[in-house]
Amino acid sequence: MKVVLLIPVMCLPALTLVLGADEQKPPIHNDEPCQRNRDNNAYSKFVRNHIIPNSFNIASKPEWEKHVTLLDRCNKPTQTFIKKKYETKVQQICNGDGRQKNRNLCTSISKIPVYELIINTNCKVTKIQEQNIRYVTVACDKVLNHCRPVHFHGSQTTRPKKTAKLCST
Template identity: 35%
Template structure:
């Protein structure tokens, strides 16, 4: 009787024990999934580091032609007015292209040709638009609560300006037409050097309807999540998903 009971206990013990799987028996997919996630995460992080490093290097290289970084920054507009612009010279570039810094007869094509030549603006685009020198303050105010949101970082002025539209050739530097026009304007507005919201781009305005909200208020009333560009938000979510 005792012998039978002992044999039964031995059989139960043998049935209860399971042989551990050898490392070679682990499913290939179970081995590859963590490795794939790690590889993708490293690739994404490396890409982000390279991009950030290039931007920082461009912004701090005093001897480098800044056209490259300007192209990089201008390709992607901020989704709201008065968000930070990485290019601290963005307003100075705008001013050089669109605000006169000297007084001359604006009806004289020869004077315009000399001005464009000195500024390196000959033939920059077929038709260039300029504000008069004494309007600089009012132009800035468009980005400081005196403009209405159109879309992205674009703001439409409340009042009209005298905008001088100049048609020119590049070679030789020659102005062929000068047309002053009283009109509302549309500007892209970004915060420069974490200090002031300023115009950084002139956009052609054709009477597009705008929002009732003022430019500066748009960013102030936005939640931090809404202020993140959509593609950047997708990247952030992707990184979190991969790392988890």
């Protein structure tokens, strides 16, 4: 009788892993820009995580720390933000003002000011890189019938290749 009872107990962790694996699927990356994203909130999440209000005090470390803590992003040591007034410019990367880099990643054809933070493990800002004017790369997916940025991939000083395909619907 003990053997019969031990078998289900021994199999339970493996069964939990198998059942739980389906619930925690990694995000799907589309092969091309402006393909459907199953998450209707993907663009809202992008805005929440990377677009800061115009009234935000970018020079204040305590304000940044509060913001990052509220976003629950203390586990990301480098973070990039863009002011609200450039949100439309970021959207346009996916709608004709960006060139395809790889899969659904598109790089802006004009530079955009970005703010980069370095955060330690205690969620304290150790460095604020203010207003770097750079080319921005985002993942572009169709969300609620609009091609929008859904993931910030990075920023760089080099212009995208002119031969690369324009990103648009």
